[in-house]
Amino acid sequence: MRGIAVGLSSLAPAPPAPTEGIRRSEPLGCVGRAYRAGRLVCGCVHVAIWFDDRLGLTPDERRMVGVRFCEPVDEDLRAELTELAQRRGRASERAAERIAPIELVIDEAQGERERMTGRLRPPHRRHGRLREIEFGLCERTG
DSSP, rough: OOOOOOOTTSSSSOOOTTTTTTEEEEEEEEOOOOOOOEEEEEEEEEEEEEOOOOOTOOOHHHEEEEEEEEEEOOHHHHHHHHHHHHHOOOHHHHHHHHOEEEEEEOTTTOEEEEEEEHHHHHHHHOOEEEEEEOOOEEEEOO
8 A cells, every 4th residue: 555645746736925915917117217305316217016906905005116227326326225235134124214215207108297206115136237126115195
């Protein structure tokens, strides 16, 4: 008689990822510029906006924003982003708190502009060139 192995089969579905409730298919991709205190700090910012489908979130909490900074980037902002990308855990949260808020001006296809202001959040993926790292943006409301 053969024994029965107890465990996960190779055909069993993988356990859910912790971010499974986040619907990131078809993010709204936009291009804009970043300003700080009225001064241009990055001439090309790629902005991705998507919505979190998890239960218990308010409509404002459902909107998620990710930003990638392309060239040219102000040297002070570059130093802050580099530090933010290199830190881990609570140290990355403290580094994010020290960074001054930025204002994004997003150019929309209809010729209109959307403005959003917020604080940068640490990235999930920290390796690669600066323009490949997506930082979170915690928008200010009101």
